[in-house]
Amino acid sequence: MNQNQFKQLFDLYFEQVRNYIFYRSGDPELATDIAQDTFMRIWEKQLDPESGKEKALCYKIAGDIFVSNYRKQKTAIKFAASAVQKNSNMATDDQISYNELKAKYEQALSAMNEKQRVVFLMSRNDGLKYQEIASTLNISVKAVEKRISKALEYLDKQLIHEQ
The missing domain is CATH 1.10.1740 (Rna Polymerase Sigma Factor; Chain: A)
Incomplete structure (x- = not known):
């Protein structure tokens, strides 16, 4: 052609x-x-x-x-x-793990000593500094530090070492 x-x-x-x-x-x-x-x-x-x-x-x-x-x-x-299915499965697995951990966290918080829980949540959720927590609760900064330390030890024991 x-x-x-x-x-x-x-x-x-x-x-x-x-x-x-x-x-x-x-x-x-x-x-x-x-x-x-x-x-x-x-x-x-x-x-x-x-x-x-x-x-x-x-x-x-x-x-x-x-x-x-x-x-x-x-x-x-x-x-x-x-590929999307594999990623969504992983996301689903991650979501399940997250939900399980969140449930354990909430359960551990509710079982925590009230004084520790109040100080811990004021620090972590409200973002208050130790000095602000101390003045709000009318306690010393050392008491705030000790309660936070005890709260973290308790959460560590309940969430990480219990698995």
Whole structure:
């Protein structure tokens, strides 16, 4: 096939092939890409269709490229979905572990000595400094330090060493 014959084939069938793929895919960019690939393949392989079968050859090549592209996309989507599934399983496992730890933490807090719990929560949840806690509760800073230390030891024993 010479350059003039190829140009005539391209001019005659490009838009039809593009529309054919567009109707199958609904994606105008994909349709244009596949139509271009179709004619590139014809040119690169120097295909010389029999007279009257040019259109059939173009449609056959375009259809094959479309199916091949679809299979690649399907495989890629399947792979991505399995990766997301693995990540969501890990996230689910992490969420379960977090929920279990949170339940243990809340249980340990409720069982903690009240003086220790109050000081601990004022420090950790409210973000108060030891001096602020001491003045609020009308106790010494050393008492705050000791109660926090005891609270941390208790939580360590309940949450970490009990597992």
